[in-house]
Structure formats: structure tokens, C-alpha cells
Amino acid sequence: MTTDQKSPGDVTGVDTDRLSANLARIEELSTRLSRAMADRKGVRQSLQGPGQELYMKAMTAYMSEMMNNPGKMLEHQIQWWGKTLKHAVDAQHALAGVHAPEDETPKDPRFANPLWETHPFYNFMKQQYLFGAEAIEGAIDALEGLDPTDKKRLDYFGKQIVDMLAPTNFLATNPDALEKAIETEGQSLVDGLENLVRDLEANDGELLVRLADEDAFEVGQNIATTPGEVVFRNRMLELIQYTPTTEEVHATPLIIFPPWINKFYIMDLKEKNSLIKWIVDQGFTLFVVSWVNPDPSYADVGMDTYVEEGYLAAIDQVKKITKQKKVNTVGYCIAGTTLSLTLSLMKKRGDKSVSSATFFTTMTDFSDPGEVGVFLDDDFLDGIEAEVTQKGMLDKFFMSRTFSYLRSNDLIYGPAIKSYMLGQTPPAFDLLYWNGDGTNLPGRMTVEYLRGLCQHDRFAKGDFPLMGESLALSDVDVPLCAVACETDHIAAWKASYNGVRQMGSKNKTFILSQSGHIAGIVNPPSKKKYGHYTNADWLDSPEDWQAGATFHEGSWWPRWGEWLAAKSGKMVPARVPGDSGAAPLAPAPGTYVKARPNR
Known part of the structure; x- marks a missing residue:
């Protein structure tokens, strides 16, 4: 936080009219959000993800690997424990101001904000996430005894879970979102809530992220215009x-x-x-x-x-x-x-x-x-x-x-x-x-x-x-x-x-x-x-x-x-x-x- 930014308890210079308007919008949007979720038709479970059989096969293969080759599995776990423990110690030193955190993780466009490199908390979150992602992908890759098709599916859906849990996907651990919220006095979060409610309403309560401004185009007018x-x-x-x-x-x-x-x-x-x-x-x-x-x-x-x-x-x-x-x-x-x-x-x-x-x-x-x-x-x-x-x-x-x-x-x-x-x-x-x-x-x-x-x-x-x-x-x-x-x-x-x-x-x-x-x-x-x-x-x-x-x-x-x-x-x-x-x-x-x- 820079010196000219307000701390959470500093109410000096707050635009009360804007704050009141935002509170009213939040109340209205919350009502619409509740209505959209109440009207949700629901998607059958079989279309939400792979069946339990895939996970049972994966668990069976993992337990078999543990029984037949425990050294290999323990080595994999110990490598992950070692990385996470070493980085936890480094992060403690960084928080205490002893030295900046070491970071040898690969570049990832999701972590473009400089704070992911320089701030001890965010760097800790990023590195721990990437270590965990590497461990999960490595564990899946090391599994034997799975049909190639099942292994390919497990790899894909494993990566989906890993991608979903990235710290960038959560407000409390996304520095871009928090910086924007402070910069706009919370307006960005209100606008974001409005976008969320709009997308839910458009899809009967199911979330499908809108990718383009639909008001910017009209078929036959500014696209699809060849005579x-x-x-x-x-x-x-x-x-x-x-x-x-x-x-x-x-x-x-x-x-x-x-x-x-x-x-x-x-x-x-x-x-x-x-x-x-x-x-x-x-x-x-x-x-x-x-x-x-x-x-x-x-x-x-x-x-x-x-x-x-x-x-x-x-x-x-x-x-x-x-x-x-x-x-x-x-x-x-x-x-x-x-x-x-x-x-x-x-x-x-x-x-x-x-x-x-x-x-x-x-x-x-x-x-x-x-x-x-x-x-x-x-x-x-x-x-x-x-x-x-x-x-x-x-x-x-x-x-x-x-x-x-x-x-x-x-x-x-x-x-x-x-x-x-x-x-x-x-x-x-x-x-x-x-x-x-x-x-x-x-x-x-x-x-x-x-x-x-x-x-x-x-x-x-x-x-x-x-x-x-x-x-x-x-x-x-x-x-x-x-x-x-x-x-x-x-x-x-x-x-x-x-x-x-x-x-x-x-x-x-x-x-x-x-x-x-x-x-x-x-x-x-x-x-x-x-x-x-x-x-x-x-x-x-x-x-x-x-x-x-x-x-x-x-x-x-x-x-x-x-x-x-x-x-x-x-x-x-x-x-x-x-x-x-x-x-x-x-x-x-x-x-x-x-x-x-x-x-």
C-alpha cells in the first residue's frame, strides 16, 4: 500500500454519496443474485464432471503403487515436503525482513503482478501453489496400472482442479483485484458483482462467463455484412x-x-x-x-x-x-x-x-x-x-x-x-x-x-x-x-x-x-x-x-x-x-x- 492510499480504518475524505449509492446497488444486486440462484434449474450431476468410476480407478492404482513400490511414492512425497518446508522458512525470514524470498518457480502469466515476486505473503502463496501443482501432476504421471484413456482423463481433470484452485482465482489472494478495489474505493467490486449477477441471470442461474460486450455488435450491421x-x-x-x-x-x-x-x-x-x-x-x-x-x-x-x-x-x-x-x-x-x-x-x-x-x-x-x-x-x-x-x-x-x-x-x-x-x-x-x-x-x-x-x-x-x-x-x-x-x-x-x-x-x-x-x-x-x-x-x-x-x-x-x-x-x-x-x-x-x- 502506498503512503497516499487510505488504510481500512481511515474515513477521512470518504465520498459518502458514492458510498451510499454503492450500498444501495449492493442491496439491489444481492436481491437479484438470490433470485437468480433460486430460479436455477440445475444441471444433472453426470454433466458436471467425470463419474466416480474414474476416481475409484485412480485411487486403486495409487494404493497399488503404494503397496508395490512404497519407496517411489515416499520419494515423491518427501521431495514435495522438502520444497514446501524450505520455502516456508524462507518466507518467515522474508516477513521478518531478513532477506527477499528466493523464487526459482517458472514464469506463469497468471502471476504477472510484481507483488507475486516481491511481497513475502503473495510470493509464499504463489510458490506453495506451484509446488502443490507440480506434486499433483507428478503423482498422476507416476501412476501405473491405469488404462491409457483413464490416465489421460485423470491428467486432464487433475489439471482442471489445480487450475481452479490457483490463488489468482480468489479475491483475498489476488493482488490485482485488491489494488483495484482500493484504487476505486470498492467500485470495482460492485461492478464485478453486477457482471456476475448479469451472467447468472442470462444462464438460468448457471455460471457461464461472458467473454465479449454483446452491445458492441449486431449481426448484419457491423459483422456478417458481405452482400x-x-x-x-x-x-x-x-x-x-x-x-x-x-x-x-x-x-x-x-x-x-x-x-x-x-x-x-x-x-x-x-x-x-x-x-x-x-x-x-x-x-x-x-x-x-x-x-x-x-x-x-x-x-x-x-x-x-x-x-x-x-x-x-x-x-x-x-x-x-x-x-x-x-x-x-x-x-x-x-x-x-x-x-x-x-x-x-x-x-x-x-x-x-x-x-x-x-x-x-x-x-x-x-x-x-x-x-x-x-x-x-x-x-x-x-x-x-x-x-x-x-x-x-x-x-x-x-x-x-x-x-x-x-x-x-x-x-x-x-x-x-x-x-x-x-x-x-x-x-x-x-x-x-x-x-x-x-x-x-x-x-x-x-x-x-x-x-x-x-x-x-x-x-x-x-x-x-x-x-x-x-x-x-x-x-x-x-x-x-x-x-x-x-x-x-x-x-x-x-x-x-x-x-x-x-x-x-x-x-x-x-x-x-x-x-x-x-x-x-x-x-x-x-x-x-x-x-x-x-x-x-x-x-x-x-x-x-x-x-x-x-x-x-x-x-x-x-x-x-x-x-x-x-x-x-x-x-x-x-x-x-x-x-x-x-x-x-x-x-x-x-x-x-x-x-x-x-x-
């Missing part, structure tokens, strides 16, 4: 045709199928980073699907519905509108997985309407699903199945929370500290606004996708049942290009590579972009930010492929644009939405993208 028209609509989708910006376009049209877990405008946030606008500017006739945001009436919609009333319907409409026999396609994430299923089905039926396919961050082989695999065991999936059976859909809350926990310090604890302890307004960040604008998932489709594709990996095994056919990866034989992202925590790039490697196409291109699930795809050439890898050889392992790959500076967009142009035919006069004779139904971005269905 176009809705040219077809059914209960599953709106089909948007974008207005050309070139006098001529390639004859073969392009359809993008975005994921229906989120909304399509991730590819059209702003003009400077809009993949949609960039594609149009390259001379392609572009159609983009905007999926409906389902409510409980969509309970019986399954993967077959998305294929038949989504993919096949859109392909049929684009062929009619452009008077072409073939189309090019793009599938992003889950939409790429389903595009693969559609192509397999079309192969079985002898339908040759698709000229080429591009897959963005797409998994089709789930034998090793990466980080997200920790949520694919029966304990979670049984809970999801019970949830959708009861309610007809999986509320967007669950998917948003799950993906956030894959990067909990960045997407949960860090934003919570800023919002609730520092009282900051969430930033006006278009990407985070989109991230919070999720969609619900139909009940039947959710179970079919999670059980049949993710958990049982039936497509890669060659026996995924759909619409009377047994579908296999080897059926996907159209020319294809797959783009994966190196640090993707949702669709692991190695799993993506393994899936594409098993596809039956003789004309395959694989591009590995730097960065993650979103930034690696929304990577315009003008930014000159993330590079990419290419390798024409399809080696048995993704590690070998990357080791032999060539790195290229800058975005992969131009490389893909050249690949796509070679498969898109001659140039023809540009097509304008509505010139096919069918009147446009609504201007882009359409109506489905703005809908807020009943829960």
Missing part, C-alpha cells in the same frame, strides 16, 4: 448466395457448409478478415448454408436429416440456380465430418454432383480424438443422452462450457477475474462475440454423432449406418483438400490427417496451418501472421508427414484458391442472386442466424 441474398429456405437451413464482385466467375459454384454448433459468420466477421468476401473477390459463385438454431421441436432430427434436408437439398438447389451439373463443397469441423458422410452416401447411390471437397479442421477418424476425448466416455455421454431425452435438445450452454474448459485459464478463469474481481466490461471483440453466440443441438443428432462417430468411431471402421447404407471413409473418392490447424484443441490435426489418409480419393492435398481451430482458418493474407506446412507425400504417421513438410510464410488461402480454381471450370458471366428466376427471400445474413429459439 448477398437468401435464395432458398427449408426447416433446416437458409441458403445464402453472395453478390459477385467480379465481372466473370468460375463456372462451377462453391457451397460452404459451416458447423451447426456455432454460426456461419465466423467466416464473415469483418471485411478485412472475411473468408467469405475473399472467396467472392477471387471470382467464385459462393453459396453458404446458415443452419437453423433448433428448439425442442427438433428432438427427432438426426444425422440423416442434416444430410438429406441440409447437404443434399443445398447441392440440388445450387445446381438448379446455376444450371450446373456439379458443385464444389467445403465442410468446416462437424460439417466437414458430415460432408464426408454425405460423399460416402452419394458414392453408394452413384450421385456424382460433387466435383471436389475441402475440409476445414475436420475429424473423421476418432480413434485418438485428442483433448476433447476426455468428454467422450460413458459417464458424460450417458448424462447427455439423458438430458436430450428429457428436453429434446442439447442447450448451447453445455457445448460452450465444454469447449471453454479445454482452455480454462484463457476462457474461464482469466475472463472471470477481469469481469467479477476487477469489474471490467468484457471487450468489444468480434471473435469472442461470435464464440458466445452458440446454437442448440437436436436430441437424436447429438446422440448419433457422439455415440456412433466420436465414441465408437464407426465411420473410420467402415460401418456407420445412415439412410439404409453402411458408410465408410474409403467411399470418399472425390478430389479433396484438407486444412488442419497445428494447435487445434477441438479437432486435433493428427486425427484429421489420419482420417483424410484413409479416404479413397487419389487426388488429396493436406495443408497444416499454424495456430488453432479458428485463428488458423480465419487467417487472411493481409495479416501476414500465421504460416502453413505442405507435403505431397502421404506418410503413415502425421509426425513423419510434418517432419518432411515444407513451411511457407503467410496464409494458406491463396494456395487453396489456386487449388480450387483448377477444379472450378472456365470463366462465365457473373451470377447475381435472383437471376435464376427465383425471388430472393431475405438479404444476407438471413433470418436463421438471428433467431433465439425457445429453450
Whole structure:
């Protein structure tokens, strides 16, 4: 505390009007907080964390290790005791003013405030926390006798508990929050309480941290503004045709199928980073699907519905509108997985309407699903199945929370500290606004996708049942290009590579972009930010492929644009939405993208 800051008992110069107003706000907010918690619908226990079976396995393995190898376990404990005891002594000396605390712990962005290094109390809290975290992670790593899948899950959820208990997550041990409270005479805490109550009210009493200022954006006004028209609509989708910006376009049209877990405008946030606008500017006739945001009436919609009333319907409409026999396609994430299923089905039926396919961050082989695999065991999936059976859909809350926990310090604890302890307004960040604008998932489709594709990996095994056919990866034989992202925590790039490697196409291109699930795809050439890898050889392992790959500076967009142009035919006069004779139904971005269905 500096000399010009007030001590807790110093009331000199207190702004009594401000204090009274804050007390009134606290009383009002406390009432709203109580009401929000009272109205809480509650989340079934099976969706709150892994089942007890995992912890029982871990305890059994630990006790077995203690019995069979006690020296190893005692050594691990003694190392931790030694570190904590030595530091406790150092901290006592530091508090007595003998010397500054020694600190050899690794740098951690959570502890950026200088007080974590210089103040004996905060340094003691930080070091003891990091010693404990190291001990817990080491104990898990040393466990033997656990199935690899169980050990991976235990490691993940162990780290979640460790991250949750960081001293930065508590007001009494967060110097940034306490300094801000003193500086603002408590105003930051009042503002933080208001932010907390607002987020609870928005999610029926469940806590989901708001990441962006929702008042800063409006879809169709300052994001998702590329001109176009809705040219077809059914209960599953709106089909948007974008207005050309070139006098001529390639004859073969392009359809993008975005994921229906989120909304399509991730590819059209702003003009400077809009993949949609960039594609149009390259001379392609572009159609983009905007999926409906389902409510409980969509309970019986399954993967077959998305294929038949989504993919096949859109392909049929684009062929009619452009008077072409073939189309090019793009599938992003889950939409790429389903595009693969559609192509397999079309192969079985002898339908040759698709000229080429591009897959963005797409998994089709789930034998090793990466980080997200920790949520694919029966304990979670049984809970999801019970949830959708009861309610007809999986509320967007669950998917948003799950993906956030894959990067909990960045997407949960860090934003919570800023919002609730520092009282900051969430930033006006278009990407985070989109991230919070999720969609619900139909009940039947959710179970079919999670059980049949993710958990049982039936497509890669060659026996995924759909619409009377047994579908296999080897059926996907159209020319294809797959783009994966190196640090993707949702669709692991190695799993993506393994899936594409098993596809039956003789004309395959694989591009590995730097960065993650979103930034690696929304990577315009003008930014000159993330590079990419290419390798024409399809080696048995993704590690070998990357080791032999060539790195290229800058975005992969131009490389893909050249690949796509070679498969898109001659140039023809540009097509304008509505010139096919069918009147446009609504201007882009359409109506489905703005809908807020009943829960």
C-alpha cells in the first residue's frame, strides 16, 4: 500500500454519496443474485464432471503403487515436503525482513503482478501453489496400472482442479483485484458483482462467463455484412448466395457448409478478415448454408436429416440456380465430418454432383480424438443422452462450457477475474462475440454423432449406418483438400490427417496451418501472421508427414484458391442472386442466424 492510499480504518475524505449509492446497488444486486440462484434449474450431476468410476480407478492404482513400490511414492512425497518446508522458512525470514524470498518457480502469466515476486505473503502463496501443482501432476504421471484413456482423463481433470484452485482465482489472494478495489474505493467490486449477477441471470442461474460486450455488435450491421441474398429456405437451413464482385466467375459454384454448433459468420466477421468476401473477390459463385438454431421441436432430427434436408437439398438447389451439373463443397469441423458422410452416401447411390471437397479442421477418424476425448466416455455421454431425452435438445450452454474448459485459464478463469474481481466490461471483440453466440443441438443428432462417430468411431471402421447404407471413409473418392490447424484443441490435426489418409480419393492435398481451430482458418493474407506446412507425400504417421513438410510464410488461402480454381471450370458471366428466376427471400445474413429459439 502506498503512503497516499487510505488504510481500512481511515474515513477521512470518504465520498459518502458514492458510498451510499454503492450500498444501495449492493442491496439491489444481492436481491437479484438470490433470485437468480433460486430460479436455477440445475444441471444433472453426470454433466458436471467425470463419474466416480474414474476416481475409484485412480485411487486403486495409487494404493497399488503404494503397496508395490512404497519407496517411489515416499520419494515423491518427501521431495514435495522438502520444497514446501524450505520455502516456508524462507518466507518467515522474508516477513521478518531478513532477506527477499528466493523464487526459482517458472514464469506463469497468471502471476504477472510484481507483488507475486516481491511481497513475502503473495510470493509464499504463489510458490506453495506451484509446488502443490507440480506434486499433483507428478503423482498422476507416476501412476501405473491405469488404462491409457483413464490416465489421460485423470491428467486432464487433475489439471482442471489445480487450475481452479490457483490463488489468482480468489479475491483475498489476488493482488490485482485488491489494488483495484482500493484504487476505486470498492467500485470495482460492485461492478464485478453486477457482471456476475448479469451472467447468472442470462444462464438460468448457471455460471457461464461472458467473454465479449454483446452491445458492441449486431449481426448484419457491423459483422456478417458481405452482400448477398437468401435464395432458398427449408426447416433446416437458409441458403445464402453472395453478390459477385467480379465481372466473370468460375463456372462451377462453391457451397460452404459451416458447423451447426456455432454460426456461419465466423467466416464473415469483418471485411478485412472475411473468408467469405475473399472467396467472392477471387471470382467464385459462393453459396453458404446458415443452419437453423433448433428448439425442442427438433428432438427427432438426426444425422440423416442434416444430410438429406441440409447437404443434399443445398447441392440440388445450387445446381438448379446455376444450371450446373456439379458443385464444389467445403465442410468446416462437424460439417466437414458430415460432408464426408454425405460423399460416402452419394458414392453408394452413384450421385456424382460433387466435383471436389475441402475440409476445414475436420475429424473423421476418432480413434485418438485428442483433448476433447476426455468428454467422450460413458459417464458424460450417458448424462447427455439423458438430458436430450428429457428436453429434446442439447442447450448451447453445455457445448460452450465444454469447449471453454479445454482452455480454462484463457476462457474461464482469466475472463472471470477481469469481469467479477476487477469489474471490467468484457471487450468489444468480434471473435469472442461470435464464440458466445452458440446454437442448440437436436436430441437424436447429438446422440448419433457422439455415440456412433466420436465414441465408437464407426465411420473410420467402415460401418456407420445412415439412410439404409453402411458408410465408410474409403467411399470418399472425390478430389479433396484438407486444412488442419497445428494447435487445434477441438479437432486435433493428427486425427484429421489420419482420417483424410484413409479416404479413397487419389487426388488429396493436406495443408497444416499454424495456430488453432479458428485463428488458423480465419487467417487472411493481409495479416501476414500465421504460416502453413505442405507435403505431397502421404506418410503413415502425421509426425513423419510434418517432419518432411515444407513451411511457407503467410496464409494458406491463396494456395487453396489456386487449388480450387483448377477444379472450378472456365470463366462465365457473373451470377447475381435472383437471376435464376427465383425471388430472393431475405438479404444476407438471413433470418436463421438471428433467431433465439425457445429453450
